[in-house]
Amino acid sequence: MTPPERLTITGPEDILGFIPHSLGYWPANSLVAMTMQGKRLGATLRVDLPGLDSDSGLRRFSRTVRDYLEADHDADGTLLVLFSDEGWAGRTGPDSRDVPAGAPVQGTLGCLLAALEVELESSGRPVRDAWYVGEAFWRNAYCLDPSCCPFPGRSVDEIRDSRLNAEMVLRGSSVGEDPAGAAGVLPADAAADLSVLDAEQRWAGEFAARRGSRSQFATILDAWERVLAANAETGLPAELAGYLRASLCIPHWRDAVLVMSAAGRQAAEQGAEDFGMFDPDAGKHVVPPPFEPPGRKLPEGPPLERLPPAGPADDAACPVPAYGDVLLGLAPRSPRWDRMRALEGVLLQLGAAGGGEGGAASLTGRGWIEWCRGRGSFAHALLDQAVGAHPGYRLAELLAELVSRGTLCGWAGRRDAAWQKFEPDAA
Incomplete structure (x- = not known):
């Protein structure tokens, strides 16, 4: 940065x-x-x-x-x-x-x-x-x-x-507007995009039997890496938006996307291995992302092999951070704020398509990013809306409890790691 x-x-x-x-x-x-x-x-x-x-x-x-x-x-x-x-x-x-x-x-x-x-x-x-x-x-x-x-x-x-x-x-x-009075940041009467929600439902059916597939997990991370690298500000195609929303409905895939944005792909892959998320892949073909549907093409970004290192703490000699440490802002020493901002933009597009579990996951991810920035008011509003979109959404409830207790994200509490919108000098 x-x-x-x-x-x-x-x-x-x-x-x-x-x-x-x-x-x-x-x-x-x-x-x-x-x-x-x-x-x-x-x-x-x-x-x-x-x-x-x-x-x-x-x-x-x-x-x-x-x-x-x-x-x-x-x-x-x-x-x-x-x-x-x-x-x-x-x-x-x-x-x-x-x-x-x-x-x-x-x-x-x-x-x-x-x-x-x-x-x-x-x-x-x-x-x-x-x-x-x-x-x-x-x-x-x-x-x-x-x-x-x-x-x-x-x-x-x-x-x-x-x-x-x-x-x-x-x-x-x-x-x-003050997020406390902004009806959860998104317009309360925002119309759902039925084409995206229909695509999400179809992809969710495809993913149901592959949630433990190591190959499918790698494909999901490839797709998210490409989307984040492209950093597209224009609307995502409905099929691709549905694919991404459906991927967020599987908790360990969702967590891996958040972790990858902040700490890189190796942390996302290692955490899934540590939690024992994978089953044998025998007989299960991989469901690829719909990157180029007729008439639409996602803008190209940098190569997808791996995200660039986040900083000195990501040196090969340093241990790969665990999911919990990343989600609490305890590791790496400095997160990839640029990738987290790109993720925020994608989640905003996905959440605008409608509620349900995919919408709640999108709002929760944005709430987590705001909490990492130290913006508790915005985080609280987004997490409240996530629970409203999908009552009982566990990650939103857990993060909301942290915010309500006044817990600071680890990065927000350290000047060398904290997100900075401005850096003024007082004279």
Whole structure:
């Protein structure tokens, strides 16, 4: 992966404008914490604001935030942003001038900020600055000077119109809808593609007697390698889409596709061997993929023999990572983010064809990729939709439990391995 372009931040509007682009949406009722390494921004964490009804609850929440941020071992400071509409009422009209100019806190959010200050100071990541952001206004949490920080605050339009926000838009970045309210990310009324679903049903019948076939497994991985290498952004032919969806309905084939995208083919093959997934192939012919149906042809990509190594950790002297380690982001040291992005694009196309087990597998794969990126809100929305598409879908339920507990993917917790949409420099 080539290093991302760096962005220069010159003021608080740029920092606050960076957050929605980093997350992919404008957060609400959220705490966003960003680690600092000198003058450089590090990791970004978003969590729902807790109930503010007890001191013990605030301390537990603050310790949890501290523990998350300790994953950035090089951090020496923290920036905090509290997105909430609490405390702005009565400060937007003529009476706003009656609010004491020196009031240092924003209602009970000030208690949360104080608790976070204590925990982050003790961990060696003291709070360097903090802001409150409401629906219409934002303000610095510490500024007491009414000449620069008058109530009710400064307009959020300053954030939306910031220099960095404009630069991000010009680079093609966009801020979407909060995944918590986006009906599972895909339109709820999206029409199923019956041609794809019919093809999936037919291929599933072919695969049923071959799920333990080593030769068929190799053919499935060949097909997925070719599709990922082509990285086609145009629609897949219906027969091929049905073939791929049907392959995802066999759990160890589905897991192998996920593992292969992140860690390479050798890990996918070795894991299947270790789990004893194969039966004798005698008498079973291989069902090849329909790559070139009449009138359609998948764009050609690089050769299919093997994906390029993911990095130093994939050197021949290193052990082949196990399925569990890959799915939890514990190995390899750095995943193939480019292949995972290609897989995400294919899964998006497959999931758009409709629900059922194939649709649930597609959504679950996308949810896993988002979790690997550290984007828990998007992962949770996709996994919820997967369970809705196929109730009881086990992998989606297991991943959703990890996300709900706040478990971080191993790659997301390490700066040298983490997915990076941007890499800004603070000035």
